[in-house]
Amino acid sequence: MRQHRLALCKDHYPQWFVEQTQRFIEKYRMFTRQDRILVAVSGGKDSLALWDVLWQLGYEAEGLYINLGIAGEMAYSDQSEQAAQNFAEQRGVKLHIYRVEEQRGETVPTIAMRTHRGRQKPCAVCGLIKRHTMNQMARQLGFNVLATAHNLDDEVSFLFGNLLSWNLRQIPRQSPVLEAEDGFVRKVKPFIRFSERETAAYSIVRGIEYIEDECPFAEGSKQLLYKDLLNRLEEKQPGVKLRFLIGFFNAMEQGFIHPIEDEQGEVILNPCPSCGQPTSTGGLCATCRLFEEESR
Known part of the structure; x- marks a missing residue:
């Protein structure tokens, strides 16, 4: 691991990974040990590795898999769900499953395909529904912490993209922790300090079966384009991605980067009349509006 100036064998690597x-x-x-943690799992290497680490460390952590109904030749969502189920059964941990089509x-x-937002960019619909569902399920199930397995490559590509477009509202929200709000x-x-290769290596050494x-x-x-450029x-x-991200976090901590004040003052959140999730609009939240648009 050139970025860490460190070489470890397969016996000591998992220990280092967990300690880090x-x-x-x-x-x-x-x-802390008193918190109830819901881990968002996709069946991939990162999320299952995160759940495995928290399980080893003795945290009260359960998993949430959101089946999006993505099929195709490989039945992507169903295979991913099976990988998450196998992991949970092997370790005796609890997995909650939310199937979008059933709900x-x-x-x-x-x-x-049926909505304006989705026709332009399917990933936008997927991301909106996943974020909404993760928070909704965490609240309903009584968890006070939602853990996601975003890695270093994910974070620096998001940061790079936001800087390219000068997305000044999203940049300050890119943080290891987003505190609870109403x-x-x-x-x-x-x-977010581990690269994709590092999480993959951990999963392989630990014998985690992932999609x-x-x-x-x-x-x-x-x-994916940004990740490729940053990998080059x-x-x-070596180490430039980690320095880029840590430098950004340090600038945040020192007050050089801060949220933009809304011209209309403090944003007031109201419960969505359909799902109860908080929204800044006076009516339906963005996710429920999406389903309303689809049903017309």
Whole structure:
């Protein structure tokens, strides 16, 4: 691992990985042993590795899998769900499953095809529904922390994209921890200092069986392009991605980057009349509006 100036064998690598995760959890005060943690799992290497680490560390952590109904030749969503179920059964941990088609009557690909937002960008529909569902399920099930397995490559590609477009509203929200607000549970990202290769290595050494295929909708994604560009830079300058992200976090902590004040003052959140989730609009939240548009 050139970026860490460290070489480890397969026996000591998992131990180092777990210890580094715990250090990062403590550094950013993500959660304690008294918190109830819901881990968003996709069946992939990152999320199952995160659940495995928290399980080893003895945290009260259960999993949530959201079946989006993505089919195709490989039955992507069903295979991913099976990988998550196998993991949970092998470790005796609890997995909660939310199937969009059962709850909403349509799969995410169908919704994407029938809505203006989805026709332009299917991933936008998927992301909106997943964020809504994760928070909704965490609240309903009594969890106060939602953990996602975003890794270093994810975070630097998001940051790079936001900087390219000068998305000044989203940039300050990119943080290891988003504190709880009215109607929103605390969101944490314990893996954002690990690269995809590092989480993959951990999963392989630990014998975690995960789905290796990318989502079929990911092809052509800007995030994949940004990741490729940043990986090329990493080859030339080992550690540059980690320095980029940590430098950003340090600038946030020192007050050089801060949220934009809304011209209309403090944003008031109201419960959505359909689902009860908080929304800044006076009516339906963005997710429920999406389903209303689909049903017309």
